[in-house]
Structures are given as C-alpha cells and as structure tokens.
Amino acid sequence: MSERLPHEKGFHISWDQIHRDSRALAWRLQGFGPEDGSWRMVVAITRGGMAPAMIVARELDIRTVDTISVKSYHHQSQGEAQVLKFPDAGLMGDGAGVLIVDDLVDSGKTLQLVRNLYPRAHFATVYAKPEGREQVDTFITEVSQDTWIFFPWDMALQYVEPYRGTD
Numbered sequence: 001m002s003e004r005l006p007h008e009k010g011f012h013i014s015w016d017q018i019h020r021d022s023r024a025l026a027w028r029l030q031g032f033g034p035e036d037g038s039w040r041m042v043v044a045i046t047r048g049g050m051a052p053a054m055i056v057a058r059e060l061d062i063r064t065v066d067t068i069s070v071k072s073y074h075h076q077s078q079g080e081a082q083v084l085k086f087p088d089a090g091l092m093g094d095g096a097g098v099l100i101v102d103d104l105v106d107s108g109k110t111l112q113l114v115r116n117l118y119p120r121a122h123f124a125t126v127y128a129k130p131e132g133r134e135q136v137d138t139f140i141t142e143v144s145q146d147t148w149i150f151f152p153w154d155m156a157l158q159y160v161e162p163y164r165g166t167d
C-alpha cells in the first residue's frame with residue numbers, strides 16, 4: 001500500500017458537471033474511431049468508469065457495452081491493481097476498435113494494467129493527473145497531482161456553517 005495523502009486540494013464534481021464533461025469527451029472522440037470513425041464497443045472500467053461510459057456510449061450511439069473490474073484503491077490509498085472480472089474475450093480481441101473509458105487517470109497504474117491486456121484499444125478518461133497522462137489517449141480536464149477529485153456518487157448534500165457565524 002502506498003499512501004497518497006496528503007492531497008492539498010479537493011476538486012468537487014457535481015452530477016451536472018460529470019454529465020457535461022463526459023459529453024465533452026464524447027464530442028472529442030466523435031469521428032476518431034478506427035472503423036469509419038466509429039468504435040465497435042465501449043468498455044467501462046468499474047466502477048468509476050460506468051457513468052462516463054454510459055454517457056459516451058449514448059452520445060456515440062454504441063450499443064455494445066461491457067465492463068472490466070479493476071480494484072486498486074481503498075479510500076485514498078493505492079495497493080496493487082488487480083482484475084476481478086474480464087470483459088467478453090471474443091469481443092475484445094487485442095482491443096482493436098474498442099473504446100475503454102474510466103472516470104480518471106491518477107498514477108496510471110489502472111490503465112497500464114488494462115492497456116497491457118488490450119494494447120490496440122483507445123483509452124479515454126474524463127479527468128487526468130500528470131503522472132498518468134501518458135497512459136490515456138483522450139481526456140478532457142487535467143488537475144494537479146496533489147488534487148483529490150470527489151465524484152458525485154461519493155458525496156451528499158449537507159448543511160454548511162455560514163462564513164461569518166452568528167452569536
């Protein structure tokens with residue numbers, strides 16, 4: 001386990017923001033697939049990649065969607081990445097024509113593992129940190145390495161004290 005704290009900054013993403021940024025990702029990917037500008041299928045890296053992958057698949061009208069389950073973090077500490085479930089081997093081949101989507105790339109370990117399995121796939125994430133940027137082919141927004149991104153599925157609305165407290 002390598003400790004990744006402290007993260008000095010927090011970047012809090014709303015549902016609306018992840019929807020907009022995932023759409024922007026689809027817009028950027030549109031027309032760049034290897035088969036007449038399209039991809040054969042979308043693969044989401046669970047769990048964080050599932051919402052962005054759904055939005056990308058919807059925008060690019062891709063109906064074949066599969067998942068690869070990779071586990072590498074426990075809270076904010078990273079362990080060895082391991083595959084818990086593989087996508088359909090017959091559909092995947094070496095990854096040619098496949099678009100693999102995740103919410104973010106941080107150290108790049110997750111994408112490196114998946115890239116080794118499917119070297120010809122196209123890798124897309126919504127957010128990227130500098131250490132992992134080389135592992136991703138297309139992304140939308142870069143944040144600094146010491147920023148922790150908080151996704152809407154990990155948060156809840158709650159009361160906050162006013163800046164100036166009342167007596």
Ligand SMILES: O=P(O)(O)OC[C@H]1O[C@H](OP(=O)(O)OP(=O)(O)O)[C@H](O)[C@@H]1O
Pocket residue numbers: 045046047048049070071072073074078081102103104105106107108109110111132
């Ligand atoms: O580039 P890396 O340093 O490998 O980190 C990025 C990965 O870490 C997070 O997933 P996590 O393993 O926490 O699982 P989850 O998607 O189920 O939350 C995130 O969703 C990426 O998949």
Ligand code: HPA
Pocket residue numbers: 073104106147148149150151
């Ligand atoms: O910044 C992050 N936010 C959420 N999950 C993560 N997994 C790796 N880095 C991050």
Ligand SMILES: [Mg+2]
Pocket residue numbers: 045046047048049102
């Ligand atoms: Mg993940």
